[in-house]
Amino acid sequence: MFKALLEPFRHRRPDFGAGEKTSAGRKPKAKPKNWSATLARIWSYLAKRKAKLALVLLLVLISTGLALLGPYLISRAVDHYLEGDGGRSWVIFLITLALVYLFTSLSTWLQNIWMIEIAQETVLRMRTDLFAYLHRLPISFFNRRQQGEIMSRLTNDIENISSTLNSSAIQIFSSVLTLAGTVGVMLWLSPLLTLLTFIVVPLMFLGMRWITRRTGPLFKERQRNVGEMNGYIEETLSGQRVIKAFSQEERVISGFRERNTRIMLSGYWAQAISGFIPKLMNGLNNLSFAIVAGIGGLLAIRDIVTVGIIIAFVEYTRQFTRPLNDLANQWNTLLSAIAGAERVFEVMDEETEARDEGAAVSLNHVEGAVSFRDVSFSYDEGNDILHNISFEAKPGEMIALVGPTGAGKTTLIGLLSRFYDPSKGSITLDGRDLSSVRRESLRSQMAFVLQDTFLFKGTIRDNIRYGRLDATDAEVEEAAKLANAHSFIMRMRGGYDRMLSVDGSGISQGQKQLLAIARAILADPAMLVLDEATSSIDTVTEIKIQEGLQTLMKGRTSFVIAHRLGTIRAADRILVLQNGSLLQQGSHDELMRQGGLYSELVHGARKAAPGGA
Numbered sequence: 001m002f003k004a005l006l007e008p009f010r011h012r013r014p015d016f017g018a019g020e021k022t023s024a025g026r027k028p029k030a031k032p033k034n035w036s037a038t039l040a041r042i043w044s045y046l047a048k049r050k051a052k053l054a055l056v057l058l059l060v061l062i063s064t065g066l067a068l069l070g071p072y073l074i075s076r077a078v079d080h081y082l083e084g085d086g087g088r089s090w091v092i093f094l095i096t097l098a099l100v101y102l103f104t105s106l107s108t109w110l111q112n113i114w115m116i117e118i119a120q121e122t123v124l125r126m127r128t129d130l131f132a133y134l135h136r137l138p139i140s141f142f143n144r145r146q147q148g149e150i151m152s153r154l155t156n157d158i159e160n161i162s163s164t165l166n167s168s169a170i171q172i173f174s175s176v177l178t179l180a181g182t183v184g185v186m187l188w189l190s191p192l193l194t195l196l197t198f199i200v201v202p203l204m205f206l207g208m209r210w211i212t213r214r215t216g217p218l219f220k221e222r223q224r225n226v227g228e229m230n231g232y233i234e235e236t237l238s239g240q241r242v243i244k245a246f247s248q249e250e251r252v253i254s255g256f257r258e259r260n261t262r263i264m265l266s267g268y269w270a271q272a273i274s275g276f277i278p279k280l281m282n283g284l285n286n287l288s289f290a291i292v293a294g295i296g297g298l299l300a301i302r303d304i305v306t307v308g309i310i311i312a313f314v315e316y317t318r319q320f321t322r323p324l325n326d327l328a329n330q331w332n333t334l335l336s337a338i339a340g341a342e343r344v345f346e347v348m349d350e351e352t353e354a355r356d357e358g359a360a361v362s363l364n365h366v367e368g369a370v371s372f373r374d375v376s377f378s379y380d381e382g383n384d385i386l387h388n389i390s391f392e393a394k395p396g397e398m399i400a401l402v403g404p405t406g407a408g409k410t411t412l413i414g415l416l417s418r419f420y421d422p423s424k425g426s427i428t429l430d431g432r433d434l435s436s437v438r439r440e441s442l443r444s445q446m447a448f449v450l451q452d453t454f455l456f457k458g459t460i461r462d463n464i465r466y467g468r469l470d471a472t473d474a475e476v477e478e479a480a481k482l483a484n485a486h487s488f489i490m491r492m493r494g495g496y497d498r499m500l501s502v503d504g505s506g507i508s509q510g511q512k513q514l515l516a517i518a519r520a521i522l523a524d525p526a527m528l529v530l531d532e533a534t535s536s537i538d539t540v541t542e543i544k545i546q547e548g549l550q551t552l553m554k555g556r557t558s559f560v561i562a563h564r565l566g567t568i569r570a571a572d573r574i575l576v577l578q579n580g581s582l583l584q585q586g587s588h589d590e591l592m593r594q595g596g597l598y599s600e601l602v603h604g605a606r607k608a609a610p611g612g613a
């Protein structure tokens with residue numbers, strides 16, 4: 001622990017994130033190269049409220065000007081009083097002073113609430129854009145990231161940008177203005193005293209530079225660590241069953257502790273080092289006061305400056321170091337926000353699902369004739385998973401995919417639904433190349449009944465209706481009847497209105513599949529993809545599922561990933577895959593006559609379950 005605490009001092013400039021690679025080993029496409037690029041992108045969001053922003057900046061300008069006027073008025077009041085003029089003009093100075101401070105407060109209050117409005121709107125747009133963008137990213141993006149890590153960008157990183165825009169943006173602008181204004185007025189009042197005040201400035205800059213060079217990378221690292229921890233939390237919570245089944249709780253907790261400690265360390269050092277900034281500024285500020293008061297006093301005795309000017313200078317010195325102090329403090333918030341923004345824009349720079357060509361067509365009605373010609377595909381370049389696959393499926397046919405685990409069945413379906421595009425060869429639907437078809441319209445012609453049916457939090461009725469949102473209650477129930485799901489739904493408390501928790505926990509695997517079938521029947525697609533359940537389901541439910549599937553498949557081109565060979569005897573064509581190659585294709589009888597892998601698999605299944613297959 002102690003060693004780790006010393007880490008920030010060992011590496012002068014740790015290279016967090018720079019040249020960072022994704023888990024797939026690919027560098028993100030266009031990582032913001034510098035801050036100005038990131039700030040420019042934040043500005044492109046802010047610019048949508050240009051008019052209000054201009055108003056806020058005008059108010060900042062006014063309040064800064066008024067704040068600068070304050071000490072000058074005090075100095076004039078003091079000099080008037082010392083000169084024996086305690087009468088009318090002295091009172092006027094005081095009233096003006098009160099009004100100046102009142103307006104300053106009013107304008108500061110207004111600029112704050114307007115800026116909060118602009119910031120909240122900006123963050124709302126940014127978060128919505130990021131969320132929408134995430135949904136346009138290809139499946140391959142999600143394959144290589146943890147969900148929690150992605151969620152951290154949507155929540156934690158955007159929150160950082162939000163808090164910076166809420167307060168720091170104004171503060172930074174106002175500090176720069178105050179600084180410039182104060183220096184201007186000081187030079188005008190007394191160049192000599194200004195020079196004395198400035199003695200501490202180089203020390204301030206050197207100190208700041210030393211600190212921010214260390215805190216910048218630490219803030220960046222902290223954001224990354226928070227993202228990583230969120231990913232870990234999400235993974236371990238969704239893997240609860242496996243963790244418990246293998247008694248891995250202690251290991252998981254220690255993994256969490258490790259990640260949590262990394263956040264603590266980066267956060268600790270970022271805060272600890274940056275916390276030194278106000279102390280440094282205060283010390284140098286006091287030094288500056290002493291110089292102005294001491295040497296200023298000598299100058300006043302020699303009548304080189306007035307007492308009023310020295311009082312004004314003491315106030316201006318405070319005004320001069322305060323924005324520097326504020327800038328130093330805001331700097332850290334800014335660094336943290338920029339680190340967050342970089343992570344947000346990094347996702348937005350990922351390549352979305354290749355855009356559908358301008359000429360891509362939308363499918364309104366399809367017959368369901370599918371043709372694969374010499375199709376090859378690789379997830380990682382140069383490592384083909386599918387090799388020269390060719391087959392035909394006529395409208396309404398049932399095509400079964402069989403083969404050992406890892407043979408490429410799921411990958412082939414992924415190509416059919418354009419989650420991926422082939423690296424070689426072509427796939428056509430009704431004679432039209434899939435690459436010329438809009439993905440969305442292609443997928444709307446398909447329905448999926450997968451092993452791990454995903455159910456959303458909501459009623460059973462809503463979950464079935466997900467297949468077609470405008471379906472009436474009667475249509476939902478009709479689909480459930482056809483899917484053989486109606487009777488089990490009616491036996492449940494609440495029936496169709498029973499609330500399901502996230503991912504349908506509370507109902508069985510078999511029941512989930514029946515709901516998925518009902519959902520697919522309601523969607524009424526031309527093509528179907530069925531991933532047969534491997535988990536053991538009781539015989540009655542299995543018969544119900546098979547009946548439901550038969551109803552569903554009628555008249556639709558269906559692709560069935562079969563795990564139990566007994567269920568695909570009736571398939572029009574069986575594709576036998578091994579190591580990404582299509583070894584055999586034909587009906588059950590043809591393949592049994594041919595001999596080879598299929599008959600071996602059938603015989604193997606028979607041996608494993610005598611009387612089965």
Ligand SMILES: Nc1ncnc2c1ncn2[C@@H]1O[C@H](COP(=O)(O)OP(=O)(O)OP(=O)(O)O)[C@@H](O)[C@H]1O
Pocket residue numbers: 143379380385403404405406407408409410411412
């Ligand atoms: N996202 C991915 N990135 C890289 N390789 C992958 C990816 N998904 C699958 N693979 C690899 O592609 C090959 C085919 O996998 P696929 O999931 O298509 O097999 P499958 O026949 O459906 O297997 P199973 O019957 O076990 O579901 C496997 O070697 C697998 O490791």
